[in-house]
């Protein structure tokens with residue numbers, strides 16, 4: 629018998645909401661208080677089970693607010709296993725950072741539903757979203773509509789290559805600000821400025837400041853943040869959330885350093 633409902637693969641829905649307020653509300657509230665957040669990016673292809681256990685044990689003493697799980701090109705599809713390990717060690721929320729609809733995993737808490745607004749490739753502005761929509765609806769994941777802006781970082785990044793898009797020029801903060809404004813006007817709830825994984829130059833402070841002045845949404849900044857100083861500069865310029873992946877994978881001393889920077893910012897918020 630023909631069903632009137634479109635048929636999509638069955639996914640086990642995440643029906644137990646671990647964060648009843650929703651991460652979107654939490655991030656907006658943090659922003660309104662000037663509270664900064666640290667997100668650790670775990671690439672399912674790159675983390676080893678042992679390395680992940682060490683990192684997850686460490687996160688208990690450091691100021692990690694979120695885990696992002698994803699990569700532009702994932703070959704092992706170990707999202708479910710990585711999320712299960714995170715759950716074994718911590719209660720920190722897990723947010724998917726997907727490169728395509730194959731990266732949807734309902735055991736996460738939420739998903740950054742990226743629309744690549746720095747580019748002009750319709751597939752990454754709306755095409756992939758149409759394909760993913762029924763799966764996302766059934767997944768029970770909290771959807772975080774996010775304007776994703778790639779920023780030139782000196783070399784071509786995986787995301788720019790995979791998406792076939794040109795990143796925003798590094799020295800054009802006004803173009804970034806107008807792009808962010810348009811994204812906010814279209815209803816996107818978060819903006820993510822990304823210099824790309826392992827970027828040589830992180831997103832410039834002047835660009836973060838211009839975007840901060842142009843929109844009210846929380847701003848996520850990532851790519852090439854591999855020192856406390858770079859983290860400080862991004863937060864000072866107006867980032868609400870910083871994302872760090874490669875830096876933590878490569879340098880075990882970075883997490884305590886970043887944690888100290890975040891705590892310093894948040895300490896002054898409490899005292900203000």
Ligand SMILES: CC(C)=CCC/C(C)=C/CC/C(C)=C/CC/C(C)=C/COP(=O)(O)OP(=O)(O)O
Pocket residue numbers: 671698699700701702725726727728729732741742743744751752753756757760776785786787790791824825873
């Ligand atoms: C609609 C759904 C569910 C998916 C599409 C989402 C869109 C539009 C993505 C934009 C383009 C894209 C490929 C984004 C990837 C973002 C990401 C996970 C970056 C982090 O990965 P990297 O670390 O840069 O990549 P590698 O580790 O693979 O080099």
Ligand SMILES: O=P(O)(O)OC[C@@H](O)CO
Pocket residue numbers: 669822823824825826827849850851852853871872873874875
């Ligand atoms: O791995 P890094 O350079 O920290 O970048 C994180 C993320 O913003 C990449 O999309």
Ligand SMILES: [Mg+2]
Pocket residue numbers: 671698699700825873
């Ligand atoms: Mg990666």
